[in-house]
Amino acid sequence: MFYREAGQFKTTYESDQSVFPIRQDRIGLAIILVVAFVVVPLFGSSFLVNAVLIPFLVFSLAAIGLNLLTGYTGLLSLGSGAFMGVGAYACYKLTTYFPGVNILVWIVCSGFFSALVGVFFGLPSMRIKGFYLAVATLAAQFFLEWCFLRIPWLYNNNISGAIEVPTRTLFGLIITGPNAAPQTRYLIVLTIVTLMTLAASNLMHGRIGRMWMAVRDMDIAAELMGIRLLPTKLTAFAVSSFYCGVAGAMLVFLWYGGAEPNVFSIDQSFLILFMIIVGGLGSLLGSFLGAALIFILPIILRTVPAQFGLPIHAATVEHLTFMIVGALIIFFLIVEPHGLARLWQIAKQKLRVWPFPY
């Protein structure tokens, strides 16, 4: 009833092939965007914006990046954390060399450096696949992490070994550094994430996306159909690393405001992998849902005892959070191995036939 698409006729191929063919989807998306762009900046508390929504969006973008590679192309990668780091360090170097250029340009450009590095570490994918490839990307992860520590040029010889975010402006408005209002930073992150999600969605509906999916489903068959494997896999690595790189630059410049190499450690890579698996492999919506579950759930769990005034120590809460998150991951996998995105589809189907299910 809520989701009935009967009566929505498509009269052109264009409308039939659009990204959101159903009217209710378009309305729902419009509402979400209005809430995200207007309501949240106006009414959201600083904690909600700063500690929940900005990181959520940044992680969603990184998850989309990894999903393009792992979910759509079927290449398992454990190096996304390091590729995020490449983006962050590239952005830092660029903005210190050319402080005059707008920071947003550099945030996006840093993705290209990350893409380059990604292509280089994607080369072994020609010969190896599956878990073997995952370990090859681990080499990238540890080697890049080591570089962030050992090449002082990357962090401008700072004694602390960390990178700091200088204050930069856009149209006279401070957007990075400590004086930037959380709402401003939030809107910028949101805009970048929205645009890049749109781009990813278009990419997936086009030739390149279909090539990737063909490779994922069976690479030998894809090859026989005339898809050249190496360029296809390498573009997947490049685009995926691009997304991760931009996410990394945003992570440091629009959220942390400074970072040590350990921010881009293996844990970060695993976290992003969790997000896409729990959210749903090969689904953009899943990337967002997964990021929400993996990142926001622990925050909620941590505040629950305090809300009810339970006298539980912070450390105990942390232990319980670990246990609950672990159990929930297993639970979700058992209930719906295709991730939260699939759950949403089921829910949609239910809404479609409600109140007369068949």
Add this chain to the structure above:
Amino acid sequence: MKVKHLVLRAALGVLLGTGAVVAPAQAQEGIYVPLMTYRTGPFATSGIPIANGMHDYLSMLNARDGGIGGAKLIIEECETGYDTKKGLECYEQVKSKNPVVTNPWSTGITLGLIPKASVDKIPILSMAYGLSASAVGNDFPWVFNPPATYWDGLSMILKHIGAKEGGLDKLKGKTIGYIFFDGGYGREPIPLLEQLAKDYGFTIKLYPVPVSEMQNQSGLWLNVRRDRPSWMVMWGWGAMNPTAVKEAAKIGFPMDHLVGVWWSGGEDDARPTGPEAKGYTTLNFSAVGANFPAIQDILKNVVDKGGSQVASKDKVGESHYNKGVYNSVLIAEAIRNAQKLTGKKVVNGDDVRRGLETLNISAARWKELGLAEFGSPLAVSCTDHNGHQSAYLQQWDGDKWVKVSDWIEPMKDKVQPLLDAAAKEYVEKNAGWPKRTETCDKAS
């Protein structure tokens, strides 16, 4: 399909619940002191005793004196797991409750918070860790790192080495190894080490320990065996310390020539090695032991009443525990100063910043606090947010730490130029760094 229903319902519930839960809890009457601690993760080794010390001293003040100056302290721990991400999240969480001071207890978190401190008007107390350059009060009015910087610590260790060798000039031609945690924390002392090597004519060998290899150092210590440094200086943290001590004993390195910084001097760092660790020496700036009236008060008012999380009573008074106590003494004294300066009972972040700038704990004051000889006299000023106080050396006798030296003064003449240069560089690199506008109070 039943389970799927359940999940859908649960998901809906969580979504609805989110809005309700994320709303910040309302502020209570009292002085809100958040403690960022880590009792979980790979660094819990060092984090747990410190968390206990910090928490227990402040709870003791609440139980014994009813808080500070009649205002109750609201103590809340936030678990960071030594993870920058969680630390920043903690900060955002506590920010809305008007904290008077933050203790990040991690170099990474400190670096993230330094630019925010002046904006949010919450001073940072990074006790002998964090950014050494933040000792320069003119550039960092909101950041405090008493009682000594890492550079001070390094210079004290070299003084000790010089004394053992019969004068600093005897260091000429010797080799000193430096084994360090491969991160900002361990890398910071290197510039001073290089400078001193030039000044005194010794050579240095660097042995970095990556985080992932903290418990796998046998290759590194083979290098030590080959290079035969006459002294080893250690900047370790967490699980790296006990492993390093064990490996040093294994290759037969003379243990009294292995000298660690204060963060390498926990009981749990030396104890696993047992008697072979005898002679292992580290710096320390707070006394070890429970033989102080204030710590006895902690035992009486907090531990015996079940208000503490210490695993057993004999953990009270251990080396890292007492550093936690030291940290809390600084907080308490700063709050007390702030109350005196403003005449208010419930002070805010700005007041405590002024309180920290006028921090002056003389030997007499230490005694008044029930902690005679617990630390060296400490004075912080508007220009010097560190104090560059003395520390002493403690040695492991196979069973416990024993004080083996007097208070050693750092080489201020070597450290200060480096500090000024580093602070200048930081300000230059962060274009638009705010100039100090905060006025300076006279010490009370």
Add this chain to the structure above:
Amino acid sequence: MNLLYMIFVDPFMQMAAAPDLLVQTLWEGLVGGMLYALIALGFVLIFKASGVFNFAQGIMVVFAALTLVGTYHLLVLYGVSNTHLAAYVALAITIGVMFVLAYSVERLVLRPLVNQPDIILFMATFGLTYFLIGFGELVFGGEPKVMIADALYLPRGSVDYKILGGLVSLQKIDIAAAVIASLMVAALSVFFSKTRIGRALRAVADSHKAALSVGISLEQIWVTVWFAAGLVALVTGIMWGARSNVSFALQVISLKALPVLILGGFTSIPGAIVGGLIIGIGEKIGEFYWGPLIGGGTDSWLAYVIALVFLLFRPQGLFGEKIIERI
């Protein structure tokens, strides 16, 4: 030219100049590699029998060691005065706990997930890792613990040999580790080739369906392999715990088993052993002779690069079964 000399000549000159250090480095690499191999062995056992890439093996090492030390302290607290008795009772209890763990994993995680794609099972073991971290810290606390090596009659001290114009010092605990690991591998191979369950397990590894059709109980096999992996984890935990201490930082090291695995192949027990030794020795030699050229601390990634280089020539690992793909 100088650089080439430093890379290609100088390290070998060093080896020739101080053969005792070379022997010592080889020994350290051997011991380190053996411990990697033990962790990898746990992975291989499970992967062979159930196709699950068990990420939780690392945390199982920590969990087993923690349980051992934790129960030991409890026993001592409740009046078992003989430390050796307490240690061995604790050991027995820990083995029991590992069995319960294996059983619950099979019942609660694997059985509902049967026939799912590999990556889902892989992910489930991530969930298990999180759960065990939380559970272990909740029960035993995050404080580091000292391994009860003395109470377990593990030797301490070292044996020194004055040979090759220098000193080679072998830790007794390392020798013990080597002996116990070899015994363990021998016992496992006998178990797999001679016993009924072992043969059933190899049948399962070859084909789940064929094994099922001849009446082999998959559940029983899975519990067995997870239990075996738990025992391997316990031994690893004791050995590594005795080398430093028992804390959650140990779990990071278990990642090192991954390059060992790809080198040896996921399905081969000899592969895990040989891979472990190659990685362990390669890493130590590389760090010792070439590491200083680029500032040291290379152990963190050298192992992965070694594995990657091997992999480019043999994509299925040294001992892995040849991958044959069909449409």
